[in-house]
Amino acid sequence: MKTLRLKDGKADICRAAEILKNGGIVAIPTETVYGLAASAFDGDAIDKVFIAKGRPQDNPLIVHISDMEMLEDITCDVPNVLYTLAEKFWPGPLTLVLPCGDKVSKKVTAGLKTVAVRMPSSAVARDIIKETGLPLAAPSANISGSPSPTSAEHVLSDLDGKIDAVVMSENSRVGVESTVVTLSTNPPRLLRPGGVTAEQLKEFLPDLVLDSAVLAEPEKDKPVASPGMKYKHYSPKTKILLVEAKSDDFANFVNKEQNCGAICFSEDEKLLSVPHIVYGKADDDASQAAGLFEALRAADTLSAEKVYVHAPQKSGVGLAVYNRLIRAAGFEVIDL
Ligand code: AMP
Ligand code: MG
Numbered sequence: 001m002k003t004l005r006l007k008d009g010k011a012d013i014c015r016a017a018e019i020l021k022n023g024g025i026v027a028i029p030t031e032t033v034y035g036l037a038a039s040a041f042d043g044d045a046i047d048k049v050f051i052a053k054g055r056p057q058d059n060p061l062i063v064h065i066s067d068m069e070m071l072e073d074i075t076c077d078v079p080n081v082l083y084t085l086a087e088k089f090w091p092g093p094l095t096l097v098l099p100c101g102d103k104v105s106k107k108v109t110a111g112l113k114t115v116a117v118r119m120p121s122s123a124v125a126r127d128i129i130k131e132t133g134l135p136l137a138a139p140s141a142n143i144s145g146s147p148s149p150t151s152a153e154h155v156l157s158d159l160d161g162k163i164d165a166v167v168m169s170e171n172s173r174v175g176v177e178s179t180v181v182t183l184s185t186n187p188p189r190l191l192r193p194g195g196v197t198a199e200q201l202k203e204f205l206p207d208l209v210l211d212s213a214v215l216a217e218p219e220k221d222k223p224v225a226s227p228g229m230k231y232k233h234y235s236p237k238t239k240i241l242l243v244e245a246k247s248d249d250f251a252n253f254v255n256k257e258q259n260c261g262a263i264c265f266s267e268d269e270k271l272l273s274v275p276h277i278v279y280g281k282a283d284d285d286a287s288q289a290a291g292l293f294e295a296l297r298a299a300d301t302l303s304a305e306k307v308y309v310h311a312p313q314k315s316g317v318g319l320a321v322y323n324r325l326i327r328a329a330g331f332e333v334i335d336l
Contacts, residue, residue, distance in 0.1 A: 001161055001162065001163075001164070002161070003156070003159070003160050003161055003162070003163055003164065003165060003166060004019075004164065004165035004166070005152075005156075005165075005166060005168055006026075006165050006166065006167045006168065007167075007168060007169075008029065008124045008167055008168065008169035008170075012167065013124070013127050013128055013131055013167070014131055015165070016028065016128050016131075016132075016165060016167050017128060017131035017132040017133075019164050019165055020037060020038065020039060020045075020128075020132045020134065020136065021039070021132055021133075021134070023038075023039070023042050023044055023045045023048075024038075024045065024048075024164035024165070025037065025038045025045060025048045025049050025052060025163050025164055026038075026128075026163065026164055026165045026166070026167065027141035027149075027152075027155045027159065027163055027165070027166040027167065028124070028125050028128050028136075028138065028141075028167050029122055029124050029125060029152070029167060029168075029169035029170060029172065030064070030120040030122045030125045030138070030172060031092075031093060031120060031121045031122045031125075031172055031173045031174050031195070032093045032120070032172055032174050032175075032176065032177050032178050032194065032195060033140045033141070033142075033148040033149055033150055033172050033175070033176070033177055033293065034140070034141040034148075034149040034150070034151070034152065034154065034155045034166075034172065035064065035125070035136075035138030035139065035140060035141055036049050036052065036053060036138055036139055036140070036141035036155075036159070036163060037064070037128070037136040037137070037138040038136065038137055038138070039132070039134045039135075039136065039137075040061075040063045040074060040104050040105060040108050040134065040135040040136060040137040041103055041104065041105060041134060041135070042105065043105040043106070043107045046061070046105050046107040046108055046137060047107060049061070049137065049139065050107070052159055052162040052163050053139060053141075053142070053143060053144045053159075054143055054144045054145075055139060055144040056144065056227075057107075057110065058110050058227050059110065059139075059144075059227045059228045060108060060109045060110040060112055060115075060116065060227060060228075061108050061109075061116070061137040061138065061139050062095050062116040062117070062118055062137065062138065062139065062178065062180075063104065063108060063115055063116065063117050063118075063135045063136070063137050063138075064117075064118055064119070064120055064125065064129055064135065064136045064137070064138050065117060065118070065119050065129065065135050066119065066126040066127075066129035066130040067119075067130070068086065068119075070129075070135050071117065072101075073101060073103055073135060074100070074101050074103065074104050074115055074117060074135050075098045075099060075100065075101050075115060075117065076099050076100070076101045076102075077099045078098055078099070079098075079183050081183060081188075081204070081205065082096060082098065082183060084204055085181075085201075085204055085205075086119070088204060089196050089200075090118075090119040091119040091120055091121040091126065092119070092120075092121045092195070092196060093118075093120075093121070093174050093177075093178040093179060093194050093195030093196055094118065094178060094179050094181065094194070094195075094196040094201075095116045095117065095118040095178040095179065095180045095181070095192075095194075096116070096117055096118070096181055096182075096183055097114045097115070097116045097117075097180065097181065097182035097183060097184050097191070098114060098115060098116075098117060098183055098184065099113065099114060099115075099184060100112070100113055100114055100115035101115070104135075105137075108137045110227065114182070114184045116180060117135075118178050122169075122173075124167065124169050128167065140177060141155045141158070141159060141163075141166070142154065142155070142158045142159070143158045143159070145232060145233060145234075145235060146158060146234070146235065146236070146297075147234045147235070147236060147292075147293040147296040147297045147328070148176075148177060148234060148293050149172075149293070150171050150172040150175050150290075150293045150294060151171045151172070151294075152166055152167075152168035152169065154293070154294075154297060157297075172290075173290070174194075174195040174286075174289060174290070174317075175289040175290035175291065175292055175293060176194055176195065176289045176292060176293075176317070176320045176321065176324060177192065177194055177320075178192075178194045178195060178196075179192065179193055179194035179195060179196040179197075179198075179201070179320070180192040180194070180226060181201065181205070181208070182225065182226075185225070187205075187207035187208065187209050188205050188207065188208050188209075189208070189209050189210075189211050189225060190208055190209070190210050190211060190214065191211050191213070191214075191225050191226035191229065192214070192226055192228070192229065192320075192323065193214055193317075193319040193320040193323050194317075194320045195289070195317060195320070197315075197316050197317060197319070198210065198319060199315070199316065211225050211226065211229070213225070213226065213229035213230070214229075214319070214323055215314070215322070215323070215326070216326075216331075217326075217331040218230045232327060232330050233324070233327040233328065234293070234296060234324050234325075234327050234328040235296070235327075235328045235330070236296050236297060236299040236300045236307075236328075237300050238261075238299045238300050238302065238304060238305075238306065238307050239305065239306040239307070240263075240296070240299065240306070240307050240309060240325075240328045240329045240330075240332075241306055241307070241308050241309070241329050241332050241333075241334060242308075242309050242311050242325050242326060242328075242329040242332065242333045242334065243308050243309065243310060243311060243333075243334045243336060244311040244333060244334070244335045244336065245310070245311075245334075245335075245336035246336075247265070247267055247268050247271065247282065247310075248271065249336045250262075250264070250268060250271075250308075250310045250336070251268055251271035251272050253308070253334075253336055254272060254274055254308050255271075255272065255273045255274060257274070257306075257308070258305075259304055259305040259306075260274055260304050260305065260306050260307065260308060261274055261275045261276060261277075261299065261302035261303075261304035261306075261307045261308075262274055262275075262276040262277075262307065262308050262309070262310070263276065263277050263278075263279050263295045263296070263299060263307055263308070263309040263310070264276050264277070264278060264279070264309075264310045265278065265279070265280060265281055265282040265288075265310055266278050266280070266281050266282075267281065267282045268282075268310055274304075275302045275303070275304060276302075277295045277298050277299065277302065278291070278295070279291040279292055279294075279295035279309075280292070280312075282310075282312075285312060285313065285315075285316045285317040285318040285321065286317055288312050288317070288318065288321045289317045289320060289321050292321055292324060292325075293324075296328055308334075309325055309328075309329070311325065311333070312325075
């Protein structure tokens with residue numbers, strides 16, 4: 001299949017919408033990462049998304065909406081707190097898990113009775129949804145298991161020839177996937193950290209609890225609240241290990257290792273004598289999130305046997321960065 005390269009202006013947004021209305025799959029920009037979109041009502045289109053990504057069938061998709069009216073089409077019995085959260089955080093990088101309406105394809109929800117919903121803040125993404133007139137299921141537009149795509153080039157390097165089109169626009173501003181919170185449990189549960197922080201959410205959801213899968217490997221053969229959290233994820237080909245340490249200790253440790261590289265903070269650079277890539281500043285979690293997946297993709301260019309990553313603080317958006325990194329590292333964490 002030839003993958004069309006579309007621009008993000010009005011004419012190409014209409015072409016993307018036409019493809020989506022006809023059951024095609026199109027990669028679209030969002031503020032979190034690029035998403036691979038298909039109509040949430042069209043099971044055959046959803047099948048194509050799973051096949052293009054090589055995504056396990058039991059990992060449900062997030063449905064993207066452009067306005068609150070669309071919410072009524074895909075959910076039922078929505079709790080009142082949803083409206084408070086939507087008022088505060090939508091459009092934006094917050095996904096809410098709600099009771100599912102019956103128009104949504106079972107393939108989107110992997111057969112669950114709940115559906116995950118988000119209204120993206122990216123104007124291009126919302127224009128595409130509006131023009132299509134349909135809620136769009138859109139997982140990250142990468143091959144399952146590889147680092148998520150924060151640019152159109154990342155999408156093409158994974159999916160060129162496997163999808164109908166890509167809308168080529170700006171790099172994703174946030175750089176990590178949305179925060180996922182389920183409102184279908186009591187108390188509400190944070191299933192995946194992201195651009196909206198646990199600290200921000202607690203103001204409106206004081207009893208919010210962190211799912212155990214956020215900071216640790218889910219136990220084998222036990223059911224998980226968020227199926228996506230059980231997979232190794234976000235990994236380049238090169239082996240990644242996460243190191244929790246102060247800047248000096250990180251550099252001393254890494255400099256003594258053979259055939260290794262590092263993914264580090266800008267503050268570490270002057271101390272390192274091994275090949276390295278900077279992913280952000282030590283005290284700026286937004287910069288870490290924005291640079292994370294680009295750095296993980298570039299890890300293979302270091303020609304190293306293993307790459308040590310300097311771990312971020314586990315607060316604010318840093319919690320999301322840490323959550324992605326323990327998965328990229330297959331849960332191998334070195335605490336110095
Ligand atoms: P991705 O599409 O790659 O951003 O991943 C979507 C994430 O949302 C995965 O971690 C899923 O497990 C999670 N998710 C989607 N739908 C649900 C749902 N109904 N209940 C719980 N988690 C969900
Ligand atoms: Mg993904």
